[in-house]
Amino acid sequence: QAATVDEVKARGKIVVGIQGDNRPWGFVNSSGVQDGYDADIAKLFGKDLGVEVEFAPLAVANRIPALVSGKVDILFATMAMTEERAKSIQYSKPYAANTISLYGPKEKKIVAVADLAGLEIGVPRSSSQDKAVTDAVATTATVRRFDDDAAAIQAMLSGQVQAVGGNQFYMQRLDEAKADTYERKIDFLTTFNGVGTRLGEKDWNETVNKFLDKIMSDGEHAKVYEKWMGMKPPAFPESIPNIPFTVK
Amino acid sequence: MNIIGPNEILFLLQGLKWTILLSAIGFVGGGVFGLLVALARTSNWKSLRRTTAGYISVFQGTPLLMQLFVVYYGITLIGMEVDAWVAVTIALTLHASAYLGEIWRGAIQAVPKGQSEAANALGLHYVSRTKDIILPQALRLSLPATVGFLVQLIKGTSLAAIVGFIELARAGQIVSNQTYKPLLVFGIVGAVYFVICWPLSLYGARLENRLAAAAAR
Amino acid sequence: MDYKLDFSVVFDEMPDLLLGALATLGLALAGMTLALIIGILGVAARKSRFCVLRGLVIGFVEIVRNTPFLVQIFFIFFALPMLGLRFNPTVTAIIALAVNGGAYAIEIIRGGVDNIQKGQIEAGLALGLHKAQVFRLIVLKPALRSIYPSLTSQFIMLTLTSSVCTSIAAYELTSVAQIIESDTFRSFEVYFTITIMYLIISWMMMSMFALINRHYFSYPVR
Amino acid sequence: MPQTPNIDTPLIAMEGVEKWYGTFHALKSINLMVRKGEKIVLCGPSGSGKSTLIRCINHLEPFEEGRIVVDGTALDDSSRTIDAVRREVGMVFQSFNLFPHMTVLENCALAPMRVRGTKKAEAESIARKYLERVRIQDQADKYPAQLSGGQQQRVAIARALCMEPKAMLFDEPTSALDPEMVKEVLDTMIGLARDGMTMICVTHEMGFARQVADRVIFMASGEIIEEGEPEVFFRNPAHARTRAFLGEILAHH
Amino acid sequence: MPQTPNIDTPLIAMEGVEKWYGTFHALKSINLMVRKGEKIVLCGPSGSGKSTLIRCINHLEPFEEGRIVVDGTALDDSSRTIDAVRREVGMVFQSFNLFPHMTVLENCALAPMRVRGTKKAEAESIARKYLERVRIQDQADKYPAQLSGGQQQRVAIARALCMEPKAMLFDEPTSALDPEMVKEVLDTMIGLARDGMTMICVTHEMGFARQVADRVIFMASGEIIEEGEPEVFFRNPAHARTRAFLGEILAHH
Numbered sequence A: 001q002a003a004t005v006d007e008v009k010a011r012g013k014i015v016v017g018i019q020g021d022n023r024p025w026g027f028v029n030s031s032g033v034q035d036g037y038d039a040d041i042a043k044l045f046g047k048d049l050g051v052e053v054e055f056a057p058l059a060v061a062n063r064i065p066a067l068v069s070g071k072v073d074i075l076f077a078t079m080a081m082t083e084e085r086a087k088s089i090q091y092s093k094p095y096a097a098n099t100i101s102l103y104g105p106k107e108k109k110i111v112a113v114a115d116l117a118g119l120e121i122g123v124p125r126s127s128s129q130d131k132a133v134t135d136a137v138a139t140t141a142t143v144r145r146f147d148d149d150a151a152a153i154q155a156m157l158s159g160q161v162q163a164v165g166g167n168q169f170y171m172q173r174l175d176e177a178k179a180d181t182y183e184r185k186i187d188f189l190t191t192f193n194g195v196g197t198r199l200g201e202k203d204w205n206e207t208v209n210k211f212l213d214k215i216m217s218d219g220e221h222a223k224v225y226e227k228w229m230g231m232k233p234p235a236f237p238e239s240i241p242n243i244p245f246t247v248k
Numbered sequence B: 001m002n003i004i005g006p007n008e009i010l011f012l013l014q015g016l017k018w019t020i021l022l023s024a025i026g027f028v029g030g031g032v033f034g035l036l037v038a039l040a041r042t043s044n045w046k047s048l049r050r051t052t053a054g055y056i057s058v059f060q061g062t063p064l065l066m067q068l069f070v071v072y073y074g075i076t077l078i079g080m081e082v083d084a085w086v087a088v089t090i091a092l093t094l095h096a097s098a099y100l101g102e103i104w105r106g107a108i109q110a111v112p113k114g115q116s117e118a119a120n121a122l123g124l125h126y127v128s129r130t131k132d133i134i135l136p137q138a139l140r141l142s143l144p145a146t147v148g149f150l151v152q153l154i155k156g157t158s159l160a161a162i163v164g165f166i167e168l169a170r171a172g173q174i175v176s177n178q179t180y181k182p183l184l185v186f187g188i189v190g191a192v193y194f195v196i197c198w199p200l201s202l203y204g205a206r207l208e209n210r211l212a213a214a215a216a217r
Numbered sequence C: 001m002d003y004k005l006d007f008s009v010v011f012d013e014m015p016d017l018l019l020g021a022l023a024t025l026g027l028a029l030a031g032m033t034l035a036l037i038i039g040i041l042g043v044a045a046r047k048s049r050f051c052v053l054r055g056l057v058i059g060f061v062e063i064v065r066n067t068p069f070l071v072q073i074f075f076i077f078f079a080l081p082m083l084g085l086r087f088n089p090t091v092t093a094i095i096a097l098a099v100n101g102g103a104y105a106i107e108i109i110r111g112g113v114d115n116i117q118k119g120q121i122e123a124g125l126a127l128g129l130h131k132a133q134v135f136r137l138i139v140l141k142p143a144l145r146s147i148y149p150s151l152t153s154q155f156i157m158l159t160l161t162s163s164v165c166t167s168i169a170a171y172e173l174t175s176v177a178q179i180i181e182s183d184t185f186r187s188f189e190v191y192f193t194i195t196i197m198y199l200i201i202s203w204m205m206m207s208m209f210a211l212i213n214r215h216y217f218s219y220p221v222r
Numbered sequence D, E: 001m002p003q004t005p006n007i008d009t010p011l012i013a014m015e016g017v018e019k020w021y022g023t024f025h026a027l028k029s030i031n032l033m034v035r036k037g038e039k040i041v042l043c044g045p046s047g048s049g050k051s052t053l054i055r056c057i058n059h060l061e062p063f064e065e066g067r068i069v070v071d072g073t074a075l076d077d078s079s080r081t082i083d084a085v086r087r088e089v090g091m092v093f094q095s096f097n098l099f100p101h102m103t104v105l106e107n108c109a110l111a112p113m114r115v116r117g118t119k120k121a122e123a124e125s126i127a128r129k130y131l132e133r134v135r136i137q138d139q140a141d142k143y144p145a146q147l148s149g150g151q152q153q154r155v156a157i158a159r160a161l162c163m164e165p166k167a168m169l170f171d172e173p174t175s176a177l178d179p180e181m182v183k184e185v186l187d188t189m190i191g192l193a194r195d196g197m198t199m200i201c202v203t204h205e206m207g208f209a210r211q212v213a214d215r216v217i218f219m220a221s222g223e224i225i226e227e228g229e230p231e232v233f234f235r236n237p238a239h240a241r242t243r244a245f246l247g248e249i250l251a252h253h
Ligand SMILES: Nc1ncnc2c1ncn2[C@@H]1O[C@H](COP(=O)(O)OP(=O)(O)OP(=O)(O)O)[C@@H](O)[C@H]1O
Pocket: D021, D022, D024, D026, D044, D045, D046, D047, D048, D049, D050, D051, D052, D053
């Protein structure tokens, strides 16, 4: 059953839904330990609450169901804030930014969406880039949806797709795999990630927002951000249309 | 980190640990319930036979992947707090009990009718007849098929990845993505499965030959 | 828990789901047909006098039967391109199903062939038929008949296994379902519905197999 | 220590028993009284219902009409009466039906332990006693597959005796045996008969019938056609069918 | 239209044939000439190598030494000579070995179509002709499982005849049959013999041997011990082993 903040404090343990294989956001490292940007922020949150943090690595498509069904208490799971999702979960203030772009081989000329016609484009199923790419190409190109980033990137490396929709970290990973072969082609949008809690649960939402305010003002947030993103945190918007940051 | 070093191997081995654990859970759970299913399937009670026949046909007629999904998402709907462990345990148990139940039903029915008649004539009751006379013979007959199913089950646990288990196959996918050496990684993963499953397969084949030789005598 | 079951969103997508089911059926039928051919040719090779060929078949069967389908399909889809062999997801799925089903079919059919009495083969040879003709005309049909139940239940399993093809983004029932799920977040409803659809597909397959059995294997035996 | 048959008490009584297999009428109004200590031989052509008759007595086959009373217990379909009857009636089958996964001793000790709750040690000593009785005590630790057919059948007899039944049913106990082994089993049965055991025996061993039977009963098409003391029965069969049958049987011996 | 045996041409010639199964010496320097139209009966105790001998003739068993020449073709291990010989020699087995998934007609038409390339219609008319020859034409559309043993064996004979072979080999063609059916098959074979077919027949049917055989050959331990015309052979066997064997065989008849 879904637990309240007080119940979590009483039991001394918070279950955090997180991605298990999305470097550098949330991933299980080679020693089998949960790591990444989200993991560090979640650990700060746990410290703030004074509870132990237990990570539940979730597949992309399982994140919302796991939260709604009470399997996890909260999502630090690279959740891009969308209107559609805001109907299912409550977002906090944004705490990270993500740019969704299209990546492809250098020798392929892609400068506009129109150049994508007839191509096969890989995306992780149910991700922001899935939505962005699908909306952009409509029926002119084939969108191939894989289980996760790993599979989508692998598909391009294997030549199974000619482009992938990805976030700002894809470039680094593609370079690691095959240096100087791929490049960023088209930016679709920048999305912001929020912490996910269940709809209507005011206690969770307020606690999280207060925590975010705190780490953003005392510099902790910037430290973690630079560690994982290799850049300073951008300016986050005060509001996003149709996506409330607080419970009314 | 473009090489497959000790870390990566260690990671794969941790996945292997889950694979073995999940297989063990499925086999034990499936074994216990499968026995009940087999007994129900061969009982004198027609509606019980029918029900278990339906049970078997449902779980043999749907993909394990779907069983995992439905249980994983379904259990919370009936208001129970579960983690992936419980879901996977339930799903694998349901799945394995249907297959093992069917295998064992066949074996129970293959025990000659004279055996249960002799037991009846001696006045032995259902429990003793089943436990002392029928099951020991049936289990022996079914051993090759049972071992064969165990191999299927070990391979089937690779699907538990979808509810969040980083077992061997999933670990392989992750390492492949970190090292960009899919040929090598899937080769290793395949080899590890092979190393576990092949001896079992050989053992099953040997048991089968031995039974066939005994039957030919 | 204020989660209310709502199947309406799933039923709204029924046309897509039915197309997906059709795709699954297609993958399964193509996979099975090829698996049957691989099975028959494999047994012929397994019985041939070339020991290299026999060894290759044995190795193929053992490797495929002792590794998971998921690993096999990943291997074909992600790894083979490194060797210059690239197939699109649908073709990959069919190949993987054919390879997997074929390995099992070889083992099962071999059992049937081994059960054919030696006298049948000798009678064929004594009539002047060649070994290949004896296999094709005399051995095959009774052998298939004797193992028909195991072969068909293996093929049902193959049909169900096709759901794993979603992992390489092949178009079939499970992948359609996952797209709907990611749009609607109605996970349980979606998976429950397609579980039923898989059940119907396997029942249809079973009726089909029974029909084939009646038409093709209906000669009387003692 | 031979006993004389007790004339008064019927140990087994069948009254108007009717049995159908589906639409096939397998037993037709069977009436049969067996007194304590009596030895009955049942014969008749194949398919005449001999097996069916004796299998009804310990309810291996249910029957549709009539009454069967064994040692005062009237068989109905309740498991209580069935259990009671089976405890009192031992049965030996044509195909032995020994339990292949148990030693000879375990085969014999099983029922006393599981049905009567006898302790293991005691059950085994009972088992040894009866194995000695059928002169096969030295095979106690072997498995059935290691014995000859005749030895297996004697174990089957010992196994039934271990429940110390009041009556024994034999269904063609020697017909699956090689000729050399028939005698050893018949000798065992003759010994049992001498000791006063009540017996119903389906057999075509007419020498055995002559030697031990108090009555020979002839069945055909599910009916009891004729019965009588062996000498009378063999010398002077009343019915044409009996004559024809005896003609055939005796021709082969 | 009976023919007289052609004395000059040996249709089948075995010269110094030796055959081993592993270390077991199954045929020991076999010499045998069979003239066109001749009928040979082969007898001898079980395991003496009779089956092995006739199976070498159409190369169902390879042999290690010696020569076998059939109708001018010397058998070597090449498939060309094997094919040529098998086309000319029909064989009938103890256990019939009809193909269960084909009708009687299909069983018979198969080899002409697949080996000789005969058109289907013609192959079927040949098949009907020989089915009539063994008087079983009315069963043409049944499956083997629907026929009695004797009928099945006659179909097996017709099937071999459809290839219009120059010689026929029979390996105990009646020994798997119930007694009532033996005669119908023997009659068919006698008819064949009358029509002049060259035949080698392993059988213990001594009546048949007397009636049709030109020569009876007795084998023991892989050797041809004795041979002769049936009357001489049966009345006056030269060897003690032959006498012992005949004594046993004839005692049972
Ligand atoms: N389970 C059954 N279902 C239907 N018919 C049966 C069944 N068992 C026996 N019968 C029929 O009942 C008749 C009597 O069978 P039963 O076995 O009692 O004969 P029997 O006298 O013991 O013959 P035999 O000497 O061959 O053992 C036979 O015609 C048999 O076919």
